[in-house]
Amino acid sequence: MLAYIVRRLLYAIPILIGVNLLTFTLFFVVNSPDDMAVSQLGEKYVTPDAIEAWKQKNGYHLPLFVNGEAEGLGTLTETIFYTKSVKLFAFDFGRSESGRDITTDVRTRMRPSLAVALPTFILGISVNICVALLVVMFHATRLDRFAVMVFVAAMSISTLFYIIGGQYLVAKTWQLVPISGYHTEGQVWKFLILPVMVGVISGIGAGARWYRTLFLEEANQDYVRTARAKGASELRILFRHILPNALIPILTGVVVVIPSLFMGSLLIEAFFGIPGLGSYMLDAIRSQDFAIVRSMVFIGSILYIIGLILTDISYTWADPRVRLN
């Protein structure tokens, strides 16, 4: 088991190098630092001096890969590639284009992101599975067909409308909770309840439909018929027979995203004014702060790879027949 995890972690290294090279090409080769300086400084009144000064300030004045002017190891380390890309591996994210320390920002913003994403995730999965099980109980009846139609309709509505509609109804018309904002202490739940609700409800359509398909596949297996023939109650069949057997495909889809919960949700955080990593990314995209985008790409990739490893480990827990080696 341990050997397997170590090997998987080693496999992750070439992937991270690939991610790094790809982002580096995107950010520095396709568009030169000069282009970035021009778009950061505004297009009209840019002098070569201003561009040079901006590059100097943000450390983009170095050559891309090889620095011929420096000596010894400096030929490789005093380059944009080393300072901006290789250092990411040591979790040294440097400073954003506006001069803030990215590592500190990420650390402080992780908590609000988790505060929204974790409850949304847990509640969302439980609700989706319960709804799906309920629908499976009424399989091949009119209720089932109606439920599927409702699911499809629900997943045809853009998340934006769930958010806008939720804010309008709950926060503005009924005035139950504040429209947006966040507190670090005190009544945090007041600010969290609506984003979490919206997050859960907007996911029900696609989620419940997906679980329904999974459960139906199991419901047609022979062991279910045997259990029914032995006189097991429908509830017992659902929870003791179908659910555990459907666990592997459920885990495949679910465990991967657990580490990525740290990244938060772009839309929910932006609309509800939650100072998490999602809104951090959005602000970075909107102000074209590529230093932050680069760091977030790296963090996101690491979390995704951890998620993949966790998925494999979770298989052994869900199904004793699976052995990792």
Place this chain on the structure above:
Amino acid sequence: MKYVLLWSDALVFLLAVSIAVFFWRLRRDPQNRERWSQVFGTRLGMVTFTVILAYVAVALFDSIHFRRALEPVPGAPAGEVFYDNRVTSVLDVMLDGMGERFERTYSAPFALKSFEKFNMKDEQGRAYRDYPPLKYGGVHLDDPADRTRDILQRSGAALLKGLVLAALVILPQWLWLRASPYPWWGSWLVQAAVICLGTWLVVISRHYHVLGTDLGGTDVAYLSLKGIRTGVLLGTLATLIMLPIAVSLGVMAGYFKGWVDDVVQYLYTTLSSIPGILLIAASVLLFQVYIDLNPDYFAIGMEKADARFVALCFILGVTSWSSLCRLMRAETLKISQLEYVQAAHAFGVSHLRIIGRHILPNVVHIILITFVLDFSALVLAEAVLSYIGVGIDPEMASWGNMINGARFELSRQPPVWWTLSGAFFFMFALVLAANLFSDLVRDAFDPRSKTRSPRP
């Protein structure tokens, strides 16, 4: 008049032709015919497909662009013609100037007065503040109280016209397809509804703003209709760009195995480990920097917006091939173990021929299912991307831009709800139809779903 061929126009007509050819070829295969007849044998399949076709038709009409010749200025040298900087499409002509009736700012659906108060002067020159009457909405009315009666009267006439038009369209179909076993009635019902609604919209829009106007005073119904092209094109073009990459890499990985497989697996694992939205955002931003630095390449604003749109399609396509590639690889691995492929190998058939004759035809159903499934996802993604600011150019009409422009307006008093509703309904109808249709296609084409026996 000068015909304008935008990049996306060229691509959309290429797309229409290739899809037509694809379907025509599929028709010859008896197994595929049986599957399609399973899709279209249901009323739901007919209805949803007709709805999708209606959207596609609007998108195609909106893809024939031209620039109007300007009226010659007196004194200008004769023989020289100047063209309008704005691009008009056939759809604009069909809508009869619906997009050219600008108001000052917001106005409610069927309103006679503006939504906001303005400073005005009366006959004596005294300043006062009130809701000014609209420039186009209901100006023909002598008495505002007549509005409801007037609307009903015109609606009746418009619907009558629409019914006649619908009858003209449907009657030949009925004569031709009367004996067909397919539930054509569903399709005809949708056709009639769409034609009646369209006629009604065009006729009523001459005198009222059916869905009100937005902040800039543009008719919301018009904007929603213009958004159709953006949504439909994005949904199809991005998938079309993704398909060749995903299919060729996936089939190669599954067929040749060994180091090819390793490389392809490495590529898609790397790509899928990058958060998609960040990759898309970064690519779009970089392209935007390129556009901003090279303004000379684009003669008119529309071309600039179009370049960004095509780039967005490319970016979405290039960043999203990993999941289909994974499916193709797995399926090819399975197929290449089968006896008939082994036999082909033994006979010395070339790799290219084996892939073309034995493997590709057996994975077409996966491609097809992906195509219809991705379509609705992409239409929804467009709105989100536009909200983030890395989607469609703000100059181009799209549902995402409409939502983005109106997202705070519900908190006004009274709320401005019509812009959001316009985008909502047009988007919802398309995505719902696509989702329902893709379910049917999947049921018909997915071999797994056939073996599933109903519960006893």
